[in-house]
Amino acid sequence: MEIVVDTPKPKTKRMTHPYTYIDPNARVASNVKIDPFTVIHGDVIIGEGTWIGSNVTIMEGSRIGKNCRIFPGAVIGAIPQDLKFSGEKTTVEIGDNTTIRECVTINRGTEDRGKTKVGNNCLIMAYCHVAHDCIIGDNCILSNSVQCAGHVVIGDWTIIGGVSAVHQFVHIGQHVFVAGGSLVSKDVPPYIKAVRNPLSYGGVNSVGLKRRGFQLAQINHILDIYRIIYNKGLNTSQAIDFIEEELEASDERDEIVTFIRESGRGIIRRFGKTGSEEE
CATH class of the missing domain: 2.160.10.10 (Hexapeptide repeat proteins)
Incomplete structure (x- = not known):
């Protein structure tokens, strides 16, 4: 009598658990x-x-x-x-x-x-x-x-x-750092740090930008833009007009200007000396 021996088939690795x-x-x-x-x-x-x-x-x-x-x-x-x-x-x-x-x-x-x-x-x-x-x-x-x-x-x-x-x-721009425990109720423009309570402008996110390959000239250009927006004593519309008239065009400038112009909720403000958000 001829004996037939089955050759076992190679096992394939099962990627899905049977209880899934x-x-x-x-x-x-x-x-x-x-x-x-x-x-x-x-x-x-x-x-x-x-x-x-x-x-x-x-x-x-x-x-x-x-x-x-x-x-x-x-x-x-x-x-x-x-x-x-x-x-x-x-x-x-x-x-x-x-x-x-x-x-x-x-x-x-x-x-x-x-x-x-x-x-x-x-x-x-x-x-x-x-x-x-x-x-x-x-x-x-x-x-x-x-x-x-x-x-x-x-x-x-x-x-x-x-x-x-x-x-x-709310719209939060790119390359932003938002501090832990924050309540984000207004738009946060690109390239900045958002800190404190109420949430406020805390400077440019220069550490993050350096890590991602931004050159010093680019970071300084962004700093110049935000100094006008937050430190020059202009309202937002005046600051944007000034930036477009006085500062050299760049991808960063145009992105910031477009973001602020299109903001639906208004952007976060600078933290005032009295410990409250400035209007």
């Missing part, structure tokens, strides 16, 4: 690693090389980029905490190489923008909340427990210190 649930309509790259007790809903896309820890919930409309790390307890793509939301199809978009730490919540958009977006190479630390229709640029850091209300816009390379709260519709 993935909806059949989700599109998850083959090398995504997902730890146990995580739930991936339908209409979700997850890019190559991403790791998702235990007890994470990724809900409908989430778009996760490549090489991201999402730590236990995070909830991505829950519906907006907005009573005007009526079930419209919207998304959350997370860029490549972004880290989302424990218990972060990022809600999807409403019909206003249709999406909430976090850029590439960001770090969103534990217990942060990013509400509906927020747009966060590339290379941003939100420290522990930063709370962003709806429709907030944060520019590239901005750092927000822990336990800060950002009012809805």
Whole structure:
């Protein structure tokens, strides 16, 4: 009698734990690693090389980029905490190489923008909340427990210190540093430090700009612009007119001027000698 011996097939490494649930309509790259007790809903896309820890919930409309790390307890793509939301199809978009730490919540958009977006190479630390229709640029850091209300816009390379709260519709420019524990209720122009209570202009973010390759001449040019805005005794409109007439055109000058002209909530002011915000 002939004896047939089955040749064992080579085992493939399983990247998804058997206690994980993935909806059949989700599109998850083959090398995504997902730890146990995580739930991936339908209409979700997850890019190559991403790791998702235990007890994470990724809900409908989430778009996760490549090489991201999402730590236990995070909830991505829950519906907006907005009573005007009526079930419209919207998304959350997370860029490549972004880290989302424990218990972060990022809600999807409403019909206003249709999406909430976090850029590439960001770090969103534990217990942060990013509400509906927020747009966060590339290379941003939100420290522990930063709370962003709806429709907030944060520019590239901005750092927000822990336990800060950002009012809805606030716009924070790029290369900004916001001190921890801040209440951000007005727009924060690019390239500056925002400090104290009430939140006020605290100088140019020269340390951050040097780290990112800005030349000394560029930093001094930015300093000259903000000296006119905050120290020359002009109101905002007068200062902007003076800057456009007297200072040499540059990318930095034009960005600052455009940001202030388009500000919907008004910009933060200089901290007064009496210990209060100057009008």
